[in-house]
Amino acid sequence: MATGRNHRPATRSRGIPEATVARLPLYLRALTALSERSVPTVSSEELAGAAGVNSAKLRKDFSYLGSYGTRGVGYDVEYLVYQISRELGLTQDWPVVIVGIGNLGAALANYGGFASRGFRVAALIDADPKMTGKQVAGIGVRHVDELESIVHTNGVSIGVITTPAGAAQQVCDRLVGAGVTSILNFSPTVLSVPEGVDVRKVDLSIELQILAFHEQRKAADELSRGLRGPERPAPAAGGTGGGAGGARRGEGPGPDGDIPAVMPA
Amino acid sequence: MATGRNHRPATRSRGIPEATVARLPLYLRALTALSERSVPTVSSEELAGAAGVNSAKLRKDFSYLGSYGTRGVGYDVEYLVYQISRELGLTQDWPVVIVGIGNLGAALANYGGFASRGFRVAALIDADPKMTGKQVAGIGVRHVDELESIVHTNGVSIGVITTPAGAAQQVCDRLVGAGVTSILNFSPTVLSVPEGVDVRKVDLSIELQILAFHEQRKAADELSRGLRGPERPAPAAGGTGGGAGGARRGEGPGPDGDIPAVMPA
């Protein structure tokens, strides 16, 4: 990467758009549920409903994978489950390591969603010597000194970081140095990685803040149209707890445009 | 606009793009770090670097909030912290409830990132009577029967769902019925909510599957080009990056997904 910037529009992946890739697991989940109920075929309309997306979008998504449907009938559930699993790489076993066995790391270790789709927790790693050897989710915690050897021995290419923010970049560097090329980052930090390494981040604080933004906007909307929550008792300390008694669908052009509801702190 | 009197010349209180809103917490975090180091001002270039985004994008994002910068100098850190906090609604206190106190729910309850930004865990709720009264993160667990009264009493407008998939929709309905208008969903389910209710989902399984897709693609790329790697130092010895040990499981597509992908059961 010493060479200049070579833009790599991740969309090149095989012609499959990134947005489509992000939806494939959603489809797979819905299809798996249908498969368990022994439903043989499903239409794009039905499946889209189950996955919570538009049917045209679903059809276009599938079109990137190939023509797996039958016109006039729909899609064969089992076949589609297999094709999507294969496309996502779930027909093979992915060993992952979790670094940082605090509350969150332990919760992830116990998380059933890992093993259910071809992901196997190869090791739990923590920097605290007092954690070493402890059993979490039936797996012994290893010390971070062994990180490199663990990654090598197990052929780990996916790492999950659940350390405090201060340690995240350092752990990330070690993981990458050991050969990990995909990282799921739960710490509230912006990780910098060399090219070729994928990082996805999950930050609940950010998610909450986004919700708060919309919540505030909703409260401001209702306030500005002179609507007081008639059924809701007094909100919590701090003010407009969130009105929203009976959310009406009165969707108009909106009285936006005027004062942005400045909240005195 | 030229006059520095009234901020907000453009009436864009509602025109803030969703993508921008999603980045505001990122900027806020970087700015908070600068503030703690008593840095008075920061340029778009520096701040963009700290937040991991393009500087032009950052400037455009800020332009939606108003003209808070000074040309030739940069942005006043403290002022920007305040403005973004206000825009995100973080100057007020947001009581939240967490429903489903399993491993993940307990981890979230302990997560410091909540309280640090105006979010306060008003209550922990679980359906298991054996959990009722237990202390988690210093908060007593309440039974789900009390859900509505808890929401009413505390003026809760944001709910976090960490239940198993099977219970998620039901819990969601009750939360919405009680007045909650924003939901953060950790269960692997597509929630259906009435209009006016915001739902954001966090699904670890999906994130891993997306990583697996790219990982598989990387492995395929390297394989097909005969290991003609870029200018990147050679990764792990054994794995060659995407190698991943590749222990294929012998079972068919059947066992996939009979586990609800959530931990507490």
Place this chain on the structure above:
DNA sequence: ATGCCTTTGTGAACGCGTGCACAAAGATGG
């Protein structure tokens, strides 16, 4: 076999988000 009906697959238009490039604005030094 034929015509009808259902559903897929996709061409095309549209909107949003991103990044470039530059003029305007303000600080700074002489």
Place this chain on the structure above:
DNA sequence: CCATCTTTGTGCACGCGTTCACAAAGGCAT
């Protein structure tokens, strides 16, 4: 007070993603 330098704010173009709308394709009944 003027020249210069720095940095913001934004017009513009481009590409991705979404949605509409419809022709093609296949099943099914007669």
